[in-house]
Amino acid sequence: MLPLEKLEQLSRRYRDLDELLCRPDVLADRHELSKLNKERSELEPLMAQFARYRDVEKKITEDVEARNDPELRELVELELPELETEKSNLERTIQLLLLPTDPNETKNTILEIRSGEEAALFAADLFRMYTRFAETTGWKVEVMSLSESATGGIKECIALVTGKDVYAQLRFEGGVHRVQRVPATETQGRIHTSTATVAVLPEADDIDVQIDDKDLEISIAASGGPGGQGVNTTNSAVQIQHKPSGIIVKCQDERSQLKNKSKAMKVLKARLYDIEREKQDAALSAERRGMVGTGERSQKIRTYNYPQNRVSDHRIRLTLNKLDRIIGGDLTELITALRTHRQAALLQVAGGGAMPGYGEASDHETD
Numbered sequence: 001m002l003p004l005e006k007l008e009q010l011s012r013r014y015r016d017l018d019e020l021l022c023r024p025d026v027l028a029d030r031h032e033l034s035k036l037n038k039e040r041s042e043l044e045p046l047m048a049q050f051a052r053y054r055d056v057e058k059k060i061t062e063d064v065e066a067r068n069d070p071e072l073r074e075l076v077e078l079e080l081p082e083l084e085t086e087k088s089n090l091e092r093t094i095q096l097l098l099l100p101t102d103p104n105e106t107k108n109t110i111l112e113i114r115s116g117e118e119a120a121l122f123a124a125d126l127f128r129m130y131t132r133f134a135e136t137t138g139w140k141v142e143v144m145s146l147s148e149s150a151t152g153g154i155k156e157c158i159a160l161v162t163g164k165d166v167y168a169q170l171r172f173e174g175g176v177h178r179v180q181r182v183p184a185t186e187t188q189g190r191i192h193t194s195t196a197t198v199a200v201l202p203e204a205d206d207i208d209v210q211i212d213d214k215d216l217e218i219s220i221a222a223s224g225g226p227g228g229q230g231v232n233t234t235n236s237a238v239q240i241q242h243k244p245s246g247i248i249v250k251c252q253d254e255r256s257q258l259k260n261k262s263k264a265m266k267v268l269k270a271r272l273y274d275i276e277r278e279k280q281d282a283a284l285s286a287e288r289r290g291m292v293g294t295g296e297r298s299q300k301i302r303t304y305n306y307p308q309n310r311v312s313d314h315r316i317r318l319t320l321n322k323l324d325r326i327i328g329g330d331l332t333e334l335i336t337a338l339r340t341h342r343q344a345a346l347l348q349v350a351g352g353g354a355m356p357g358y359g360e361a362s363d364h365e366t367d
Contacts, residue, residue, distance in 0.1 A: 002053075002091055002094055002095070003098070006098070007046075007050050007094070007098075010043060010046065010047070010050075011047060011050065013043070014040065014043050014044075014047045017036055017039060017040040017043070018040070020036055021033070021036055021037065021040065045097060046094065046097040046098065049090055049093050049094050049097060050094060052090060053087065053090040053091070053094060056083055056086050056087045056090060057087065059079075059083055060080065060083050060084065060087065063076045063079055063080050063083065064076075064080075092347075095347055096343055096347070099343075099346050099347070102168075104167050104171075104202035104277075105165060105167055105168040106164075106165055106167070106168065107166070107167045107202040107203050108160060108161060108162040108163070108166050108167070108202075108203040109160070109161045109166045109167045109170050109200055109201065109202060109203060110144070110158065110159075110160055110161075110199075110200075110201040110202075110203055110266065110267055110270040110271075111130060111141075111157075111158070111159045111160075111161050111170065111173075111198070111199070111200060111201075112156070112157070112158045112159075112198070112199040112200075112201070113126055113127050113154060113156070113157045113196060113197070113198050113199075114155070114156045114157075114196065114197045114199075115153070115154060115155060115156075115194075115195075115196040115197070116194065116195075117149055117151075117155075118192075118194045119153075119179065119194035119195055119196045120148075120149035120151055120152075120153025120154055120155060121151060121152070121153040122153070122177075122179040122194060122196050122304075123153055123154040123155070123157070123196040124152070124153045124154045125179075125327055126177060126196055126198065127154060127157050127159070128327075128329075129326070129327050129328070129329055129331070130159075130161070130170075130173075130329075130331075131329070132328060132329025133329040133330070133331045134161055134163070135329070136329060137163065137164075137169070138163055138164070139161055139162060139163030139164075139166055140161070140162045140163060141159050141160075141161050142159060142160045142161075142162070143157065143158075143159050143253055144158040144159055144160055144251055144253065144263040144264075144266065144267055145157070145158040145249075145250060145251045145252065145253055145263070145264075145267070146158075146253060158251075158267055160203065160263075160266065167200070167202045168339075169335050169339075170200050170335075171200055172200075172301075172315075172335070172338040172339075172342075173198050173200050173301075174198055174199050174200040174301075175197075175198060175299045175300065175301035175302070176195050176196075176197055176198075176299060176300040176301060177195065177196050177197070177198055177301065177302050177303075177304065178193060178194070178195045178300055178302065178303045178304070179193070179194055179195070179196070179303075179304045179306070180192070180193050180303060180304070180305045180306065180307070181304075181305075181306035181307065182306070182307065191307060195300070199274075201270040201271065201273070201274045202270065202273065202274075203266065203269075203270055204266075204269035204270050204272070204273035209269045209272050209273050209276075211242070211265075211268070211269065211272070215242060215243050215244050216240055216241070216242060216243070217240070217241040217243060218238065218239070218240050218241075218261070219238075219239045219241075220236075220237065220238060220239075220257060221237045221239065236252065236255050236256060236257050236260055237250060237251070237252035237260060238250070238251055238252070238257055238260040238261045238264050239264070240261070240264045240265065240268055242268055242272065245272065245275065247268060247271050247272070249264045249267045249268045249271070250264065251263040251264040251267070300314060301313065301314060301315055302314065304323055304326075304327065305323065306323060308321070308323075309321055309322065309323045309324055310323055311323050311326050311334070313334060313337070313338070315338070315341075316337060316338060316341045318334070318337050320333065320334065
C-alpha cells in the first residue's frame with residue numbers, strides 16, 4: 001500500500017514550491033532560488049508518477065461503474081486488466097522514488113585495484129574491463145597512480161572515474177574478485193586460483209572532508225616504476241601521509257609536482273571519507289548492512305572462471321556464462337541485477353518485511 005497521506009503532503013509542498021518560485025523576493029535571492037529549484041526538481045519525478053497513479057485510479061473506478069452498462073461492459077473488461085497492471089507498476093515505481101537517496105550516488109569515483117604478484121595480470125584485466133565499460137557509458141577514466149609488475153600486469157592502480165551516476169553504478173564492485181584459469185606457464189593444464197581487490201570510493205568534496213595542513217607530512221622523490229623514461233628524470237613523485245589516520249598516498253603519474261599533489265589529495269580525501277562512511281554504516285542494523293553484502297574489501301564477491309567462460313556473483317547468486325563479454329566491458333547485466341536486488345531489499349526494509357538471504361555462497365563458489 002502506498003503512504004497516501006505522505007504523498008498528499010509532498011503534493012502540497014510541490015504546489016507551494018511552484019508558488020514560491022514565482023515570488024519576486026525569491027527570484028531576487030540567488031541562493032534561495034537555487035535551493036528551491038533543487039527541491040522541486042527532486043520532487044518532480046515522484047509527483048509525475050503520483051499524478052499518473054491518481055489518473056489510473058480514477059479510470060479504474062469509472063470502468064468498474066461502467067460494468068453495469070451492457071454497451072460498455074465488453075470494452076471495460078478488456079481495459080481493466082491493463083489498468084490494474086499499470087497501477088501495480090506505478091505503485092512499485094512510487095515506492096522506489098520514496099526511498100531515501102544516497103547523496104553519493106551521483107558522485108565521481110576513486111577506483112582502486114590491487115593484487116599480489118600471482119594476480120597482476122588479472123588485475124590488469126579488471127582495469128581494462130572497467131575502462132571499456134566506462135567508455136561505453138560515456139565516462140572518463142584518469143589514472144592517478146599506477147604500479148606495474150615485472151610480468152606486465154598491475155600491482156596497484158588508482159583511477160578517477162568521472163561522469164553521470166558513476167558511484168551509483170560501480171558501488172557494488174568493491175570487494176575481492178577471484179579468478180580461476182590455466183596460466184600460460186602451466187604445463188600440466190592445472191587451474192590456478194588467485195585474487196585481486198577492488199575498492200570503490202565516492203570522490204569527497206571539501207565539504208565532506210576537511211584536512212588540517214599540520215596533519216600532513218608531504219615528501220617529494222624521483223618517480224619510479226616500469227616504462228617511466230619521462231617521469232624518472234624529475235623529482236615529481238609526491239607522497240602524502242595523514243598522520244592521525246596513518247594513511248599514505250603516493251602519486252607519480254604526472255611530471256608536475258602540483259598535479260601529483262592534487263591527485264594524491266583527491267585519493268586521501270576519498271579514503272578518509274570512506275572511513276567516516278564505514279563508521280556510520282556500522283551504526284546501522286546488520287539487516288540493512290547485508291543488502292548486497294557488506295561492501296568490505298575482505299569479502300569475496302565474484303569469481304571469474306575462464307575454462308568454463310563463467311562469472312558468478314556470490315552475493316546475489318547470479319551466474320552468467322559469458323565471461324568473455326563481461327571481461328570485455330559488458331557489465332550492464334551484472335550491475336543492473338545488483339542494483340535491482342538492492343532496491344528490492346530497501347523496499348522490504350521500508351515495509352518492515354524480512355530480508356532475503358544475502359552474501360550466501362553460490363553453487364559455484366567452491367569450484
